[in-house]
Amino acid sequence: MITHETLKSLPAGVQAPPYDINGIKPGIVHFGVGNFFRAHEAFYVEQILKDDPNWGIIGVGLTGGDRSKKKAEEFKKQDCLFSLTETAPSGKSTVRVMGALRDYLLAPADPEAVLKHLSDPAIRIVSMTITEGGYNINESTGAFDLENAAVQQDLKTPEAPSTIFGYVVEGLRRRRDAGGKAFTIMSCDNLRHNGNVARKAFLGYAKARDPELAKWIEENATFPNGMVDRITPTVSSEIAKRLNEASGLSDDLPLVAEDFHQWVLEDSFADGRPALEKAGVQFVDDVTDYEHVKIRMLNAGHIMLCFPAVLVGYENVDEAVRDEDLRGNLENFLNKDVIPTLEAPPGMTLEGYRDSVISRFSNPAMADQTLRISGDGSSKIQVFWTETVRQALEGKRDLSRIAFGMAAYLEMLRGKSEKGGTYEPFEPTFGDQQKALAKADDFESALKLPAFDAWRDLDNATLNEKVIALRKIIREKGVKAALPA
DSSP, X not given: OOOTTGGGGOOTTEEOOSSOGGGOOEXXXXXOOOHHHHHTHHHHHHTTTTTOGGGEEEEEEOOOSHHHHHHHHHHHHTTTOEEEEEEOTTSOXXXXXXXXXXXXEEGGGOHHHHHHHHTOTXXXXXXXXXXXXXXXXXXXXXXXXXXXXXXXXXXXXXXXXXXXXXXXXXHXXXXXXXXXXXXXXXXXXXXXXXXXXXXHHHHHHHHHHOXXXXXXXXXXXXXXXXXXXXXXXXXXXXXXXXXXXXXOXXXXXXXXXXXXXXXXXXOOOSSOOOOGGGGTOEEESOOHHHHHHIIIIIIHHHHHHHHHHHHHTOOBHHHHHHSHHXXXXXHHIIIIIIGGGOOOOTTOOHHHHHHHHHHHHTOGGGOOBXXXXXXXXXXHHHHHTHHHHHHHHHTTOOOHHHHHHHHHHHHHTTOBOTTSOBOOOOOTTOOHHHHHHHHOSSSSGGGGSGGGGGGTTSOOHXXXXXXXXXXXXXXXXXXXXXXXX
16 A cells, blocks of 8 residues: 555655645545546646645545445545556656545545535635536436436435535535635536536536525636546556556555646636646636547547447457557548548647547557447547537538448447457446347447437438448448448
8 A cells, every 4th residue: 555654665766746745735626536537637736736735635436335435445545645657658657656635535425524625615626527428418408407316316405415416516505605705616527618518517406406506606606618638547456466566566546647648728717726837737718629629539539449449359449559440440530530620729730639649549558448438438429429420411521430430339339249259338328228229139229329319400311321231231241341441
């Protein structure tokens, strides 16, 4: 384990936090303490704590169960310290121990402890990584889903919440009633205009609970949009062992990430913010162009590569991108379908960004899992592919690569690779009806899945015909036979 005590004698080459851990005070509460958060937001905050120790982070886990309890216990045992190994495509690595996370709370075990932090004036930012599908937006109406059972329960017992919406709004209610300030609500999820999505979600809940409270939140809280980017794979026990052997640490929570990182953030904060520009955050008035490039090239390219890669039987992304056929399809998708319909922000070339994406995907040290990238594909397709698909349909452009990607996704949902391996696709937003459509033996039913809702208002008959034809080819002859020329 890494603890305050072991910081005194770290192995050679391992960087210690450059500040007094005991002097760090919390200023941020973060929901969803996953690997990406630890390698991204916590990484940036880590770098400014020496100059401003008032921005430590309190992590919150929302789910119960044995796995969540174990995670909480591991963080507590290690004094919420963990190591981050950053590795470049060349193989060069650096290792540091991170101390930005100062506590970890399991909300179901002590809801009041979470609410006390949320109502504490010292907390000025509440951030979250709750996945693309975690904002409870009804895919049909585009509004916050008030029919959700957990949301309904929170509305009945608002002072004893279980959802992030219930916790955040109750925390803001307490602050308002005490005459305090609202905090910034900051999404760090891979969503276009993630701040706007968060605004819709939290205000949707607040209006259902108390319209006057919702009005106060709308007038006093802020929801900055941000573009976040860093590849951070799952750490298996085997990878954890390898990381510890390389660093000389005995870390129960080791983390690995690429050396690339980017955060573009609107400078809109309700009650101050840390000087994250000193750590490399780019503050802008509008993140739109940055979001478009990242989402439509990196994120969209990731799933265009990984849906068929899972079917072929590749476990890791770097293996998939070394396959000339899959890489060629990815490059054609970026060159022919995305770049011609995309505008770059000042100082960026789309061709240069494309090359960096391919290089990042090829980093073997990430050992990033194709199945992880393919998970929650329904939500990802709607976020990452929609604009490209709509522009192709409206402009009567070539649909072959888009149709192939859709066909590969639908075949991937069946849970069997060409090599005969089986796996369980991760689709957290699927109910029984969606699961039945995904497993249907015919080639057409699954086109009703919500993944494709965002372009149903357009003439998509030709696209659907191509998807059906390609599914047949994949099923009968394999993925490579269905690849567009």
